[in-house]
Amino acid sequence: MRGRLAAVVLAALCLVRAGNVLPALGAEPAIPSDEAAIVHALSRLGFGPRPGDVERVKAMGLASWIERQMEPQRLDDRAAEQALAALPTLTMSIAELQSKYPRPQAREKAADPQMSPRALYDRPPPENRPVRIVAEMQAARLVRAIESERQLQEVMVDFWFNHFNVHAAKGEVKWYVTSYERDVIRPNALGRFGDLLRGTATHPAMLFYLDNWLSTRPDFTVRFGPNRGKRAGLNENYARELMELHTLGVDGGYTQQDVTEVARAFTGWTIDRPREAARFVFRPTTHDRGEKTILGIRLSAGGGLNDGERVLGMLLHHSATAHFIATKLVRRFVADDPPTALVDRVAATFRATDGDTRAMLRTIVTSPEFWATDARRAKIKKPFEYVASAVRAVGGHVDARAGFLLARSAAEMGEGLYGAQPPTGYPDRAEAWVNAGALLARMNFALALTQRRLPGVTLDLSPLAVDRAAPETTLDRLLASLLHGEPSAQTRSVLIAQLTNPEIRRQTADDRGPSDTDVEKLAALVIGSPEFQRR
């Protein structure tokens, strides 16, 4: 009863917010409600419209749809969850993953010394190999982007994972990455930046990926295990990327000296039993107890675990961090070259709310810059976005099996999920994704999709079937359904020319298949067209 009441109050609050009554939103007539705006919102805050989405959003009001997206846990998501049930690793703990998808054992190696590392990994059946873990995560990302009602959450998971990138293929990370996304990124995707920062800093995936788990005070000698007696010492990798990529940005005003001092502060932040449950632990014995000076601030000797905590706090509250995160968010949601006035306002929101992602997103979606005409379709879709939006546009539904295939398609276009090797993650600018090979891969994907060569993707193009009596009218219907905006006059005329092509206008079933082949071809052309590469 109480829960219900709380829900009602929350819903009421949402409505008030959506109606722009709260002072936080000021008096701006912030969110338009026309169809073009709805398409824009669905393409920027989600992975593009499915058939019927525009009408559904129109019915509830765009402002209200956006607010609902801000509270994803309240959206019924059974369809996506059902598809994900076929991916058992998603809910497993690190310890379970380690035992069910084991690394090749030393003793198997001993039994056959000639065996190469590759062959060792390939010994178990594919469904029990460690690579399966990452494949399931890739599939899940695609399934969620396509099927989930929680579109904004998925966009933000993609954004934050990429911001705090780890490379799944590096060493132990493949056993950790499931938990990393599930337990750190996803719960905080619309939450506070500080929680993401601390969550990643203490997660085995990040500790391993950027080597901090091995970083110790300079004169430390290993006392147990196979490295007993060996000297260890400082490793700068995490310290540098923490400032350059996670918080301040490369021009955020830190020096090499700061990098070294931050690395000292994080000594002792390591992984307990990395090949079992793998948990964060602070080991005072490997920690550098000396005094440190970081960004001009003195940390007195003996700070212990608190040294790292203080560094995270300093970085969280540094104005360069607010600006850096704001820039990346505005680049993701508005334009490759983010309008500086909006970046400044989002940075101000970051500072005022201690890095509240929801609040920053509200600043963005209530800004004139977000809705400006020249911001519409100004972003080139990343491969992941392209694949998901294409399946959604044709009303496709996917199961887990399709997820694997679709992830491979995105990889062919240059974006292998969890496969970005450098800590920068993948770029969010058009020129990184537009090139000859990748464009061909996109066109080929459009063909494979519409020709139903992707097992696990179900789609029905018959509602779009070309009416023989009025081909141009039906073409316009198809364009409206897939592109939603005005296609260029030339795109339309090219497609009209295609209508007269005998190969496309085949109207009766024959040995090449049913008579609706023509709509498949037209749909492939539209999905592969320049217009559809944009969002």
Next chain:
Amino acid sequence: MLTRRVLLKTGACALAAVAAPPRFLARAASAAEARRKVLVAVFQRGAVDGLSMVVPYGDRDYATARTSIAIRPPRGGDADPAQDLDGFFALHPALEPLAPLWKARVLAVVHACGSPDRTRSHFDAQDYMESGTPGVKSTPDGWLARAVGTRSAPGSPFRAVALGPTLPRILRGDAGAISLVSLDRFDVRASTEAAVARKGFESLYEQSVHDLLHGTGRETFEAVRMLKSANAARLAPANNAQYPRSRLGESLRQIAQLIRADVGLEIAFTDADGWDTHVGQGAEQGQLANRLRDFGASLAAFTQDLGDRMGDVVVLTMSEFGRTVVENGNRGTDHGHATAMLLLGGGVRGGRVYGRWPGLARERLYEGRDLAVTTDFRALFAEVAGRHLGVAKPAALFPGWTGAAPLGVIS
């Protein structure tokens, strides 16, 4: 034929080849008029440890700085010896396939080479090396794209090609560079009537819109048509060249196919990653050795595959910076400053290490920790662009730079 075969074999036989210059050098002179020069740039992303790749074993501070990862100096009897170059430097043992090329004087090293900018950010340093403007992030295009732009246009869509799923910064700009992963798969593929689909897509991108998408689309279809007629993907490696089955091996194998198919290639680019060895770098064996083994074997196979044609080709390797002189707490190395770059091919005055050696004594190190830069990467790149590709004012490829005396590494 005999000369080259010997040259490309390994070990002691190769010594016999030193007396006679490889034949491709002689042939290059006459063929150069008809055939365009080709530059193949290989980027070692992640910052290769130049001190392990080309080991300054003669520097007495080398071994003391690296207690567990120093490469042993070359001497007889070792299981996997470093390949002595000149009594001071040696190639990492895993680069043994390159040793015969050194002896045949077609392989040169520029050591202590790098950027004047002090950044130790992978991202920024790569950006500066690719834009050709250290310290300036706003440069819109890459220096290899500018190098293409300065030359008279023969109109081949394959003038500038990057092997990989994305177009690298170094080739972005107005050069019309294309990127591809696989020559085999570089086409519109449909279950039926692929030609109809290709024509349809081509018309869509033919629109007179001048943006990145349409421009790229037009170039793509031009390239698809040309590649079909040249049939480059069918060319098997020549001269029994054996490429490693790695990404780099695959890329170089396909670059060789494009060169041999005469599709008008002038600049090819590929990258090789895995050089960011913060932990467990290894010495004669180990993580870095494995990467170098692939690197050396790929370059050697490429040279062997191209045979005489190598006379028109220069391979230039680069990496964003080097690594700390002293090893870190995890038997690895952190981000440093200068590194070593290699040049291989016709016109390279090989068998020599270029650049002034700054020394590894602590007081000589950059910021007290890294190998200092004595050769600005722009000096090397400008020389390659000028003397090999024939760019008239190569210093102008690097805005804000006034030029430097040539190293003399390209004849």
